[in-house]
Amino acid sequence: MVETERLICASEDLQERGTGIGFSLPDAGKTQQSGFVIRYDGKVHGYVNRCAHVPVTLDWQEGDFFDLSRHFLICSTHGAQYLPETGRCVLGPCKGKSLQKLNVVERDGRIYLIETTPVESHL
Numbered sequence: 197m198v199e200t201e202r203l204i205c206a207s208e209d210l211q212e213r214g215t216g217i218g219f220s221l222p223d224a225g226k227t228q229q230s231g232f233v234i235r236y237d238g239k240v241h242g243y244v245n246r247c248a249h250v251p252v253t254l255d256w257q258e259g260d261f262f263d264l265s266r267h268f269l270i271c272s273t274h275g276a277q278y279l280p281e282t283g284r285c286v287l288g289p290c291k292g293k294s295l296q297k298l299n300v301v302e303r304d305g306r307i308y309l310i311e312t313t314p315v316e317s318h319l
């Protein structure tokens with residue numbers, strides 16, 4: 197496996213429990229997917245932007261992933277609520293399921309997506 201880092205945004209662009217930042221994910225041969233990052237309790241978390249209930253994006257308004265309490269991520273379609281730290285659904289039609297977590301890292305004032313790709317054998 198080869199790991200590569202892709203710059204998503206500057207740290208200052210991602211405010212505590214504020215608007216999330218979306219980005220495209222590599223086409224896995226099926227539908228085009230997107231991801232997003234949010235900041236919660238100071239830490240950055242990244243997820244695939246797809247509800248665990250029905251494969252739709254979570255944010256009706258772009259970047260609007262938090263509920264009104266700013267303690268949960270919420271799907272704007274049917275209201276599933278997810279823990280920001282783990283992506284686990286705690287309320288709604290997909291309770292017990294989880295968002296797909298992405299590997300993100302914050303370093304030197306920037307936030308990166310860590311992408312892993314298989315190494316092709318040339319034997």
Ligand code: FES
Nearest residue numbers: 247249271274276
């Ligand atoms: S589509 Fe997200 S809660 Fe149903």
